[in-house]
Amino acid sequence: MRLDNMLLAEGVAGPEKGGGSAAAAAAAAASGGAGSDNSVEHSDYRAKLSQIRQIYHTELEKYEQACNEFTTHVMNLLREQSRTRPISPKEIERMVGIIHRKFSSIQMQLKQSTCEAVMILRSRFLDARRKRRNFNKQATEILNEYFYSHLSNPYPSEEAKEELAKKCGITVSQVSNWFGNKRIRYKKNIGSKQTERGAMAPQNKMQFLSPQNLGSSSSFNMSNSGDLFMSVQSLNGDSYQGAQVGANVQSQVDTLRHVISQTGGYSETLSANQMYSPQGISANGGWQDAATPSSVTSPTEGPGSVHSDTSN
DNA sequence: GCTAATGATTACTA
DNA sequence: TAGTAATCATTAGC
Secondary structure: HHHHHHHHOOOOOOOOEEEEOOOHHHHHOOOOOOOOOHHHHHHHHHHHHHHHHHHHHHHHHHHHHHHHHHHHHHHHHHHHHHHOOOOHHHHHHHHHHHHHHHHHHHOOOOHHHHHHHHHHHHHHHHHHHHOOOOHHHHHHHHHHHHHOOOOOOOOOOOOHEEEHHHOOOOOOOHHHHHHHEEEEEHHHHHHHHHHHHHHOOOOOOOOOOOOOOOOOOOOOOOEEEOOOOOOHHHHHOOOOOOHHHHHHHHHHHHHHHHHHHHHHOOOOOOOOHHHHOOOHHHHHOOOOOOOOOOOOOOOOOOOOOOOOOOOO
C-alpha cells in the first residue's frame, strides 16, 4: 500500500499528468525556479520519470496479461482434470488465489524496484537542487527594491513574501533566506564601515525594527550616523557639509558623485531618489536625521561602500 | 587560480 | 517559529 501511495505521489502510478509529477514541480520550485537551466533540469527529471513510468506500466501490463493467461491455462487444466476426478469450486478458487498471490508478489517486486529507481532519480535531482544558482537580475532588483524601500522595517510579512516570491519566480523560503542574508550583511557592512571610521563619528547602534525590537525600540535608529549615510541631496552636490567628515570621506563622496553621474543611479526602473531618499524612508517612520543610506548604493552595494555588497 | 559575492544550511536565541 | 550569526559551497569576475 505504501509503495502504491509513493508511486501515485511520484506520478508513476495513476493517470499521467503531462508526463511529470507534482513532485517534479515541487522540486523544481524548490530548486530556485528562476533560471532557465533549472527548467532544463526539470524537463530532464520529467523525461526520466516518464521513462520509468513507461517501463513500469509496460511491465505491469505484461504481468497482468501473464497472470490472466496463466489463470486461464490452469482453469483449462482443472477443467480437463474434472473429467477424471471431481473438482470442487473451492479448489478452483484456491488455485486461482495461489496464482494471483504469486503474481501479486511479483508485482510488488516490480513496484519496489520502480520505487528504488524513482528514489535514485529524485536523490540525484535533489543533489542538483543544492547547487546554488544566482537569482536573475530582475528578481534581485525586486528584492532590493523591497528591502531598501522598507529599510526601517525590512521584515516582509508572509503575504509580502509570497508576493515577492511570485514576482521573482522563487520560493517563499528563498525570499526568507534572501532577507535573512540581506539584513545581516547590510548590518555587517555598516558595522564594518563604522569600525573603520572609529573615532570619527559617535558610536551608533544600528538596529532594524526587528520583531524582537518592536516592543522596546522605536525604530531603526540611525541618528548620529555621521558621514556614513549621506543624503541624496548631499551626494548630488549642494548641501554636503564636508566639515563634518574627514577628507577621505570627501573623496569618497567625489567618487560616488562620479558613479552617480556615470550610472544615473540605482536602476533603470527606480531612481535613486525613489529608492533611498530620506523622505521616502522617514515617511516609513524609519530613518532619523541624516541617517540615510546613500542613494549611490546600488542594490548590490551596501551603504557607504562603493563596491562591497553587504547584500545578497 | 584567486577572491568577492551570494544562496543555502545550521545552530542558536528570544 | 522567525530571525540572527556563522559558515559552507557555488558562482562569477578578474
